[in-house]
Amino acid sequence: MYKIAVLPGDGIGPEVINEALKVLDVISKKFNVKFDVKEYAFGGIAIDKFGCPYPKETENACLNSDAVLLGAVGGYKWDILNGDKRPEAGLLALRKSLGVYANLRPATLFKPLKSASPLKDELLKDGLDILVVRELTGGMYFGPRGTEKIDGGFKAYDTEVYETAEIKRIAITAFETARKRNKKITSVDKANILDTSRLWRSIVNEISKDYPDVELNHMYVDNCAMQLIKDPSQFDIILTSNIFGDILSDEASQLTGSIGMLPSASLRGDKVGLYEPIHGSAPDIAGTKKANPLATILSVAMMLEYSFDMKDASNAIKEAVNKVLEDGYRTADLGKGKLVNTEEMGDKVAEYI
Amino acid sequence: MYKIAVLPGDGIGPEVINEALKVLDVISKKFNVKFDVKEYAFGGIAIDKFGCPYPKETENACLNSDAVLLGAVGGYKWDILNGDKRPEAGLLALRKSLGVYANLRPATLFKPLKSASPLKDELLKDGLDILVVRELTGGMYFGPRGTEKIDGGFKAYDTEVYETAEIKRIAITAFETARKRNKKITSVDKANILDTSRLWRSIVNEISKDYPDVELNHMYVDNCAMQLIKDPSQFDIILTSNIFGDILSDEASQLTGSIGMLPSASLRGDKVGLYEPIHGSAPDIAGTKKANPLATILSVAMMLEYSFDMKDASNAIKEAVNKVLEDGYRTADLGKGKLVNTEEMGDKVAEYI
Ligand SMILES: CC(C)[C@H](C(=O)O)[C@@H](O)C(=O)O
Ligand SMILES: CC(C)[C@H](C(=O)O)[C@@H](O)C(=O)O
Numbered sequence: 001m002y003k004i005a006v007l008p009g010d011g012i013g014p015e016v017i018n019e020a021l022k023v024l025d026v027i028s029k030k031f032n033v034k035f036d037v038k039e040y041a042f043g044g045i046a047i048d049k050f051g052c053p054y055p056k057e058t059e060n061a062c063l064n065s066d067a068v069l070l071g072a073v074g075g076y077k078w079d080i081l082n083g084d085k086r087p088e089a090g091l092l093a094l095r096k097s098l099g100v101y102a103n104l105r106p107a108t109l110f111k112p113l114k115s116a117s118p119l120k121d122e123l124l125k126d127g128l129d130i131l132v133v134r135e136l137t138g139g140m141y142f143g144p145r146g147t148e149k150i151d152g153g154f155k156a157y158d159t160e161v162y163e164t165a166e167i168k169r170i171a172i173t174a175f176e177t178a179r180k181r182n183k184k185i186t187s188v189d190k191a192n193i194l195d196t197s198r199l200w201r202s203i204v205n206e207i208s209k210d211y212p213d214v215e216l217n218h219m220y221v222d223n224c225a226m227q228l229i230k231d232p233s234q235f236d237i238i239l240t241s242n243i244f245g246d247i248l249s250d251e252a253s254q255l256t257g258s259i260g261m262l263p264s265a266s267l268r269g270d271k272v273g274l275y276e277p278i279h280g281s282a283p284d285i286a287g288t289k290k291a292n293p294l295a296t297i298l299s300v301a302m303m304l305e306y307s308f309d310m311k312d313a314s315n316a317i318k319e320a321v322n323k324v325l326e327d328g329y330r331t332a333d334l335g336k337g338k339l340v341n342t343e344e345m346g347d348k349v350a351e352y353i
Numbered sequence: 354m355y356k357i358a359v360l361p362g363d364g365i366g367p368e369v370i371n372e373a374l375k376v377l378d379v380i381s382k383k384f385n386v387k388f389d390v391k392e393y394a395f396g397g398i399a400i401d402k403f404g405c406p407y408p409k410e411t412e413n414a415c416l417n418s419d420a421v422l423l424g425a426v427g428g429y430k431w432d433i434l435n436g437d438k439r440p441e442a443g444l445l446a447l448r449k450s451l452g453v454y455a456n457l458r459p460a461t462l463f464k465p466l467k468s469a470s471p472l473k474d475e476l477l478k479d480g481l482d483i484l485v486v487r488e489l490t491g492g493m494y495f496g497p498r499g500t501e502k503i504d505g506g507f508k509a510y511d512t513e514v515y516e517t518a519e520i521k522r523i524a525i526t527a528f529e530t531a532r533k534r535n536k537k538i539t540s541v542d543k544a545n546i547l548d549t550s551r552l553w554r555s556i557v558n559e560i561s562k563d564y565p566d567v568e569l570n571h572m573y574v575d576n577c578a579m580q581l582i583k584d585p586s587q588f589d590i591i592l593t594s595n596i597f598g599d600i601l602s603d604e605a606s607q608l609t610g611s612i613g614m615l616p617s618a619s620l621r622g623d624k625v626g627l628y629e630p631i632h633g634s635a636p637d638i639a640g641t642k643k644a645n646p647l648a649t650i651l652s653v654a655m656m657l658e659y660s661f662d663m664k665d666a667s668n669a670i671k672e673a674v675n676k677v678l679e680d681g682y683r684t685a686d687l688g689k690g691k692l693v694n695t696e697e698m699g700d701k702v703a704e705y706i
Binding site: 118143145165248 | 445473493494496503505506513514518543574579581604608
């Protein structure tokens, strides 16, 4: 029996989580596996109830689970709060407390949705299948920071920090993952300017010696932001730091035109993982039943694969999603087709499994 | 008489500078203005000759000029050098010594080149005309940095630092520029995470009170990387920090499909400015006469406008460039048309003026 801590969060979070749990239930029956699923307060709703975005009870539950499934956090009402009181601070604390340093963000073009990509057809070739491997518990997100009063105003700073061991482990994740894919990594940094990037590059080069079968290139982050648009099919795995990964993974996912479709996994080298859609809490459409639950449903598929070694069950979900799309069912964000709402989309996937 | 320090630099730098000077010469005759033009060593070539990328003689000349015109720097052969010995270090020192804190990078779609954009036609609407206003002498590029030995390896750090005064002056540049354009600014930061971004946002809000006629929005950098692809026509001016501006301006310029066409200006509030194409030194095509000189020629147009108040002369160049393109002349990077080489393209523009 696997223990899953579920954090529905804010905005459309609870709505998409509902559908993901519906699908998980079908998997449980079909594959005869028991999941111990409990929901906990997290994000803005936890601020309202407990005064902090990642309450102790939630933390304890997450630390004692095999996997954490997250909806989305944040909303207008909490935007005025100070840095460490915001829903986003809870997200950072969650990642750090779980120690999930490797954030895997696939940017996949779903064949039936090819026309949704903003790129011209000839650039898409046989589709897009990029995996961004983003370092998630280091860099500027967690380095020393502060704001000081000075003559005439303030001085603020944030520090990008990386140590050898942090770079090593994320590089190893990327190289191991590359072996299961097309054996090609583009490591992205700003080594012409940053000390952290030069250390990053040298460690990645060192690790690559243990993987002579994997092709490694280095690219500057500004060039990568260009190349993703110019010739996206040159990329297989993009390995990069926390802040660069934040930017580049959003860019890459937009290229697929299916941001409502993309899941993510955050891992730490054992079986424990944090799974969440890459989209946000979309407060503007919360409650309208327009949200696309597929990214969260596909996050469950990643959870089955990475945390529970249930590759067949994972594939069953992915195939069902593809079939539902092929048969023309679409939530509002996906463009023309048989329009369905959040629940109907969840029902369809459950039915097709 | 205006004094211009010319830094041809490396790779295709000297080739494109030649054509820009050809055009400047025609302007000088047609508008009866004298330019005192002298070339100085800078970048890799200065490393080879003088052991440093920004020699004292070059610095003195730049500091005593009305404008600096730069080709491009860098190449494979200097990539192995250490941080502060590289051509890029010269570029940073040049920007800093001139104090040119405001980097203006237009991402313009040239109508005759519309089909070169990687984006689908329906996203381009009436073309693209985005101006990235990038802070150029602060942030991570110049903050404290270092690499220390620690147990089991190294620890490296870079510091993003911004003070009130630095943010104020770049914000003022953006708002003043917005008044000459569509009165719309998107300020880009990562205020949900970074202290520097929160200071950035508050100062930009403060300055905006003096410009009630200019519309201001704030956007997170990851979202901006997405929105640029999803709906680029929502942007007019993007105001952002040094590192985010580096990434986003490259992304924005790639959207136009005409990266060989885009100039830039770096200013400091008086008339002095540094002008350069946004493309790099392209060592792979250096010497083949394939380089597109139009970005450098258009940088001269920006120089005439911003440093010499010669708006008519500036427009004469821009119109000539447009006409040359409309008549079908193309360097190799621009796709199908009447193929011309670097010099022929320069000749054509000179002739059309
Ligand atoms: C909400 C924010 C703190 C977060 C991040 O920057 O990591 C988000 O953008 C993401 O990519 O998961
Ligand atoms: C060459 C490099 C140091 C430079 C930068 O990052 O500023 C370049 O990318 C640019 O944008 O002008």
